[in-house]
Amino acid sequence: MKKAFIVLGVSLVFLAACGGSKTGNDSQADSTAGANKTAVSTDANAANDTAASHNGTDKAGGTPSAPGAQLIAKSDCSTCHKEQVKVVGPAFADVADKYKSGGDAIVDTLANKVINGGSGHWGTTPMAGHPTLSKDDAKTMVKYILSIKKQ
Numbered sequence: 001m002k003k004a005f006i007v008l009g010v011s012l013v014f015l016a017a018c019g020g021s022k023t024g025n026d027s028q029a030d031s032t033a034g035a036n037k038t039a040v041s042t043d044a045n046a047a048n049d050t051a052a053s054h055n056g057t058d059k060a061g062g063t064p065s066a067p068g069a070q071l072i073a074k075s076d077c078s079t080c081h082k083e084q085v086k087v088v089g090p091a092f093a094d095v096a097d098k099y100k101s102g103g104d105a106i107v108d109t110l111a112n113k114v115i116n117g118g119s120g121h122w123g124t125t126p127m128a129g130h131p132t133l134s135k136d137d138a139k140t141m142v143k144y145i146l147s148i149k150k151q
Helices: 002-018 026-055 067-074 092-098 103-116 135-147
Strands: none
């Protein structure tokens, strides 16, 4: 029974620390936090300006601007892939580097891999297929991926 009260007490303290109602005394802390957040946002936006041409995002806040980037953002690709870092599957930059001289033929091949899935080219972990994806959308995504440069 003691354990239940201890857990309940700790939970209430945690909830109070994380949320809770604001009092008039919190306004100073809120304005300071807001100023700090603005400074961090400004620095992040400067970095986004530099990286925007590399990652298909706009300068205003990281939303995808390239059609392929928009399709990727709406899909489950980021579960297994990141632009510059290997996760479960290869980084998009590594895919672009491997197939940089493939031309239109490789776009068709990779679009089919996205739709049908596959394995063996990047290790033993298979890529799940995306059969509901249209061929045109898959090609748009692949063209975008092939445009990504290693950083």
